[in-house]
Protein backbone atom coordinates (compact mmCIF):
# COMPACT_ATOMS: atom_id res chain seq x y z
CA UNK A 49 0.00 0.00 0.00
CA UNK A 50 1.27 3.45 -0.90
CA UNK A 51 1.16 5.93 1.96
CA UNK A 52 -0.39 9.25 0.99
CA UNK A 53 1.48 11.76 3.13
CA UNK A 54 -1.10 14.11 4.63
CA UNK A 55 0.44 17.58 4.68
CA UNK A 56 -2.67 19.10 6.23
CA UNK A 57 -2.44 16.77 9.22
CA UNK A 58 1.29 17.33 9.78
CA UNK A 59 0.85 21.11 9.38
CA UNK A 60 -1.94 21.01 11.94
CA UNK A 61 0.38 19.29 14.45
CA UNK A 62 3.03 21.97 13.87
CA UNK A 63 0.44 24.71 14.41
CA UNK A 64 -0.66 23.07 17.68
CA UNK A 65 2.95 23.05 18.86
CA UNK A 66 3.32 26.70 17.90
CA UNK A 67 0.21 27.66 19.84
CA UNK A 68 1.99 26.56 23.04
CA UNK A 69 5.07 28.61 22.14
CA UNK A 70 2.87 31.63 21.36
CA UNK A 71 1.25 31.31 24.81
CA UNK A 72 4.70 31.33 26.40
CA UNK A 73 5.51 34.51 24.48
CA UNK A 74 2.15 36.05 25.47
CA UNK A 75 2.87 35.30 29.15
CA UNK A 76 6.05 37.35 28.71
CA UNK A 77 4.04 40.19 27.13
CA UNK A 78 5.08 39.53 23.54
CA UNK A 79 2.80 38.83 20.59
CA UNK A 80 4.52 37.62 17.43
CA UNK A 81 3.86 39.81 14.38
CA UNK A 82 4.21 38.80 10.73
CA UNK A 83 3.86 41.12 7.75
CA UNK A 84 3.32 40.13 4.15
CA UNK A 85 4.23 42.49 1.33
CA UNK A 86 2.75 42.06 -2.13
CA UNK A 87 3.85 44.20 -5.05
CA UNK A 88 1.44 43.97 -7.99
CA UNK A 89 -1.72 41.93 -8.33
CA UNK A 90 -0.69 38.43 -9.39
CA UNK A 91 -3.80 36.35 -8.54
CA UNK A 92 -1.89 33.28 -7.29
CA UNK A 93 0.29 35.48 -5.05
CA UNK A 94 -2.83 37.19 -3.69
CA UNK A 95 -4.28 33.80 -2.80
CA UNK A 96 -1.05 32.72 -1.04
CA UNK A 97 -0.81 35.95 0.92
CA UNK A 98 -4.47 35.71 2.00
CA UNK A 99 -3.90 32.17 3.23
CA UNK A 100 -0.83 33.26 5.21
CA UNK A 101 -2.90 36.00 6.89
CA UNK A 102 -5.59 33.49 7.83
CA UNK A 103 -3.01 31.07 9.25
CA UNK A 104 -1.68 33.83 11.50
CA UNK A 105 -5.09 34.59 12.94
CA UNK A 106 -5.65 30.90 13.67
CA UNK A 107 -2.57 30.55 15.87
CA UNK A 108 -2.50 34.00 17.48
CA UNK A 109 0.13 35.75 15.39
CA UNK A 110 -0.62 39.41 14.66
CA UNK A 111 -0.75 39.74 10.88
CA UNK A 112 -0.10 42.86 8.83
CA UNK A 113 -0.26 43.32 5.10
CA UNK A 114 1.20 45.94 2.78
CA UNK A 115 0.21 46.24 -0.89
CA UNK A 116 2.60 48.07 -3.18
CA UNK A 117 1.41 49.20 -6.61
CA UNK A 118 2.83 46.99 -9.34
CA UNK A 119 3.84 50.02 -11.43
CA UNK A 120 5.51 51.88 -8.58
CA UNK A 121 9.28 52.41 -8.65
CA UNK A 122 11.48 49.97 -6.70
CA UNK A 123 12.11 52.72 -4.14
CA UNK A 124 8.50 52.47 -2.94
CA UNK A 125 9.04 48.83 -2.09
CA UNK A 126 12.40 49.65 -0.48
CA UNK A 127 10.71 52.30 1.70
CA UNK A 128 8.17 49.72 2.84
CA UNK A 129 11.00 47.35 3.72
CA UNK A 130 12.85 50.03 5.68
CA UNK A 131 9.66 50.74 7.64
CA UNK A 132 9.19 47.07 8.51
CA UNK A 133 12.83 46.76 9.56
CA UNK A 134 12.27 49.62 12.03
CA UNK A 135 8.90 48.44 13.36
CA UNK A 136 9.30 46.62 16.71
CA UNK A 137 5.85 44.99 16.35
CA UNK A 138 6.96 43.18 13.19
CA UNK A 139 9.15 40.23 14.13
CA UNK A 140 9.21 38.80 10.62
CA UNK A 141 8.03 39.59 7.14
CA UNK A 142 8.13 38.31 3.60
CA UNK A 143 8.04 40.00 0.24
CA UNK A 144 5.97 37.67 -1.89
CA UNK A 145 7.74 36.55 -5.08
CA UNK A 146 7.56 37.09 -7.98
CA UNK A 147 7.91 40.87 -7.96
CA UNK A 148 7.30 42.88 -11.17
CA UNK A 149 10.02 42.66 -13.84
CA UNK A 150 11.41 46.14 -13.19
CA UNK A 151 12.27 45.18 -9.59
CA UNK A 152 15.38 43.13 -8.81
CA UNK A 153 14.31 40.53 -6.21
CA UNK A 154 17.91 40.06 -5.05
CA UNK A 155 18.12 43.75 -4.29
CA UNK A 156 14.87 43.41 -2.34
CA UNK A 157 16.15 40.50 -0.24
CA UNK A 158 19.41 42.24 0.62
CA UNK A 159 17.43 45.07 2.23
CA UNK A 160 15.48 42.81 4.59
CA UNK A 161 16.82 42.78 8.16
CA UNK A 162 18.28 39.23 8.37
CA UNK A 163 16.80 38.77 11.86
CA UNK A 164 13.31 39.40 10.38
CA UNK A 165 13.90 37.37 7.20
CA UNK A 166 11.46 34.55 7.94
CA UNK A 167 11.76 33.30 4.34
CA UNK A 168 15.46 32.63 5.02
CA UNK A 169 16.42 34.19 1.67
CA UNK A 170 18.87 36.92 2.81
CA UNK A 171 22.49 36.10 1.82
CA UNK A 172 23.51 36.10 5.50
CA UNK A 173 20.87 33.47 6.25
CA UNK A 174 21.76 31.45 3.14
CA UNK A 175 25.39 31.48 4.26
CA UNK A 176 24.50 30.38 7.77
CA UNK A 177 22.38 27.53 6.40
CA UNK A 178 25.18 26.30 4.14
CA UNK A 179 27.59 26.52 7.09
CA UNK A 180 25.30 24.29 9.17
CA UNK A 181 24.18 27.07 11.51
CA UNK A 182 20.79 28.07 10.08
CA UNK A 183 18.89 30.93 11.70
CA UNK A 184 15.72 30.39 9.61
CA UNK A 185 15.36 27.31 7.45
CA UNK A 186 13.46 28.31 4.28
CA UNK A 187 9.84 27.27 4.72
CA UNK A 188 9.36 24.75 1.90
CA UNK A 189 12.58 22.77 2.46
CA UNK A 190 11.97 22.74 6.21
CA UNK A 191 8.39 21.59 5.61
CA UNK A 192 9.67 18.76 3.40
CA UNK A 193 12.04 17.63 6.16
CA UNK A 194 9.10 17.56 8.58
CA UNK A 195 7.00 15.56 6.09
CA UNK A 196 9.79 13.01 5.65
CA UNK A 197 10.10 12.72 9.44
CA UNK A 198 6.34 12.22 9.78
CA UNK A 199 6.46 9.41 7.19
CA UNK A 200 9.38 7.86 9.15
CA UNK A 201 11.75 8.32 6.21
CA UNK A 202 15.28 8.40 7.59
CA UNK A 203 17.43 10.25 5.04
CA UNK A 204 20.74 9.01 6.47
CA UNK A 205 22.73 7.29 3.71
CA UNK A 206 19.82 7.57 1.25
CA UNK A 207 20.03 8.81 -2.33
CA UNK A 208 17.83 11.86 -2.75
CA UNK A 209 17.25 13.31 -6.21
CA UNK A 210 15.92 16.86 -6.28
CA UNK A 211 14.47 18.00 -9.60
CA UNK A 212 14.87 21.79 -9.65
CA UNK A 213 17.65 24.14 -8.55
CA UNK A 214 15.67 27.16 -7.37
CA UNK A 215 16.91 29.46 -4.62
CA UNK A 216 13.62 28.87 -2.78
CA UNK A 217 13.49 25.05 -2.76
CA UNK A 218 16.13 23.03 -4.65
CA UNK A 219 19.32 24.71 -3.45
CA UNK A 220 18.40 25.12 0.23
CA UNK A 221 16.90 21.62 0.43
CA UNK A 222 20.06 20.10 -1.04
CA UNK A 223 22.12 22.01 1.53
CA UNK A 224 19.93 20.87 4.41
CA UNK A 225 19.89 17.22 3.38
CA UNK A 226 23.68 16.97 3.11
CA UNK A 227 24.22 18.40 6.61
CA UNK A 228 25.76 16.14 9.20
CA UNK A 229 22.49 16.02 11.16
CA UNK A 230 19.72 13.57 12.07
CA UNK A 231 17.44 15.02 9.37
CA UNK A 232 20.30 15.17 6.83
CA UNK A 233 23.16 12.77 6.05
CA UNK A 234 21.75 12.06 2.57
CA UNK A 235 23.58 11.77 -0.74
CA UNK A 236 21.94 14.44 -2.88
CA UNK A 237 21.71 14.88 -6.65
CA UNK A 238 20.29 18.16 -7.94
CA UNK A 239 18.82 18.03 -11.46
CA UNK A 240 17.83 20.91 -13.69
CA UNK A 241 16.97 21.86 -17.27
CA UNK A 242 20.43 20.87 -18.55
CA UNK A 243 20.47 17.46 -16.86
CA UNK A 244 21.02 14.91 -19.63
CA UNK A 245 19.19 11.82 -18.38
CA UNK A 246 16.69 12.88 -15.75
CA UNK A 247 15.01 9.47 -15.61
CA UNK A 248 18.29 7.80 -14.74
CA UNK A 249 18.78 10.17 -11.80
CA UNK A 250 15.22 9.73 -10.50
CA UNK A 251 15.25 5.93 -10.95
CA UNK A 252 18.42 5.75 -8.86
CA UNK A 253 16.86 7.63 -5.96
CA UNK A 254 15.33 6.46 -2.69
CA UNK A 255 13.59 9.84 -2.41
CA UNK A 256 12.57 12.08 -5.32
CA UNK A 257 11.66 15.70 -4.71
CA UNK A 258 10.07 17.43 -7.71
CA UNK A 259 10.34 21.22 -7.47
CA UNK A 260 10.69 22.46 -11.00
CA UNK A 261 7.36 24.03 -11.97
CA UNK A 262 6.67 21.79 -14.97
CA UNK A 263 3.25 20.10 -14.78
CA UNK A 264 3.51 16.31 -14.30
CA UNK A 265 7.13 16.14 -15.46
CA UNK A 266 7.94 13.13 -13.25
CA UNK A 267 5.88 10.02 -13.98
CA UNK A 268 5.85 6.42 -12.82
CA UNK A 269 8.23 5.28 -15.60
CA UNK A 270 10.91 7.49 -14.00
CA UNK A 271 10.60 5.85 -10.58
CA UNK A 272 11.75 2.62 -8.99
CA UNK A 273 9.39 0.55 -6.86
CA UNK A 274 9.39 1.83 -3.25
CA UNK A 275 10.57 5.39 -3.89
CA UNK A 276 9.33 8.18 -1.62
CA UNK A 277 7.96 11.02 -3.78
CA UNK A 278 7.62 14.62 -2.62
CA UNK A 279 5.78 16.89 -5.07
CA UNK A 280 6.40 20.60 -4.55
CA UNK A 281 4.76 21.74 -7.79
CA UNK A 282 1.62 23.84 -7.84
CA UNK A 283 0.79 24.44 -11.49
CA UNK A 284 -2.39 26.01 -12.78
CA UNK A 285 -3.41 24.21 -15.97
CA UNK A 286 -6.43 25.04 -18.12
CA UNK A 287 -9.39 22.82 -17.28
CA UNK A 288 -13.12 22.69 -17.72
CA UNK A 289 -13.83 23.73 -14.12
CA UNK A 290 -15.65 26.67 -12.55
CA UNK A 291 -12.38 28.59 -12.21
CA UNK A 292 -11.18 27.58 -15.68
CA UNK A 293 -8.11 25.84 -14.30
CA UNK A 294 -7.03 23.03 -12.01
CA UNK A 295 -3.93 22.55 -9.87
CA UNK A 296 -1.50 19.80 -10.77
CA UNK A 297 1.90 19.00 -9.33
CA UNK A 298 5.26 18.35 -10.98
CA UNK A 299 4.49 14.64 -10.59
CA UNK A 300 1.93 12.64 -12.54
CA UNK A 301 0.18 11.35 -9.45
CA UNK A 302 -1.60 8.25 -10.79
CA UNK A 303 1.39 6.54 -12.39
CA UNK A 304 3.78 7.67 -9.62
CA UNK A 305 1.48 6.36 -6.89
CA UNK A 306 1.73 2.87 -8.39
CA UNK A 307 5.50 2.83 -7.82
CA UNK A 308 5.90 4.96 -4.69
CA UNK A 309 5.99 3.67 -1.12
CA UNK A 310 4.85 7.13 -0.01
CA UNK A 311 3.80 10.22 -1.96
CA UNK A 312 2.51 13.72 -1.26
CA UNK A 313 -0.70 14.85 -3.00
CA UNK A 314 -1.27 18.23 -4.69
CA UNK A 315 -3.00 20.02 -3.12
CA UNK A 316 -2.67 18.92 0.52
CA UNK A 317 0.98 17.85 0.62
CA UNK A 318 3.85 20.32 0.69
CA UNK A 319 1.73 23.50 0.39
CA UNK A 320 0.24 23.45 3.90
CA UNK A 321 3.71 22.70 5.31
CA UNK A 322 5.27 25.76 3.66
CA UNK A 323 2.64 27.89 5.36
CA UNK A 324 3.09 26.19 8.74
CA UNK A 325 6.86 26.65 8.65
CA UNK A 326 6.42 30.37 7.96
CA UNK A 327 4.51 30.57 11.24
CA UNK A 328 7.30 28.53 12.86
CA UNK A 329 9.95 30.99 11.66
CA UNK A 330 7.85 33.93 12.83
CA UNK A 331 7.56 32.46 16.32
CA UNK A 332 11.30 31.75 16.29
CA UNK A 333 12.00 35.36 15.20
CA UNK A 334 9.79 36.71 17.99
CA UNK A 335 11.45 34.44 20.54
CA UNK A 336 14.91 35.68 19.52
CA UNK A 337 13.97 39.37 19.33
CA UNK A 338 12.03 39.34 22.60
CA UNK A 339 14.64 37.15 24.31
CA UNK A 340 12.00 34.65 25.46
CA UNK A 341 12.89 30.96 25.28
CA UNK A 342 10.19 28.76 23.69
CA UNK A 343 9.93 25.10 22.71
CA UNK A 344 9.44 24.83 18.95
CA UNK A 345 7.65 21.83 17.43
Ligand code: GUN
Nearest residue numbers: 142143144145146167187
Ligand atom coordinates in the same frame (compact mmCIF):
# COMPACT_ATOMS: atom_id res chain seq x y z
N1 GUN B 1 6.67 32.77 -3.83
C1 GUN B 1 6.55 31.43 -3.94
N2 GUN B 1 7.02 30.84 -2.83
C2 GUN B 1 7.44 31.82 -2.01
C3 GUN B 1 8.03 31.83 -0.71
O1 GUN B 1 8.28 30.80 -0.07
N3 GUN B 1 8.31 33.08 -0.20
C4 GUN B 1 8.08 34.21 -0.89
N4 GUN B 1 8.40 35.36 -0.32
N5 GUN B 1 7.53 34.23 -2.10
C5 GUN B 1 7.22 33.03 -2.64
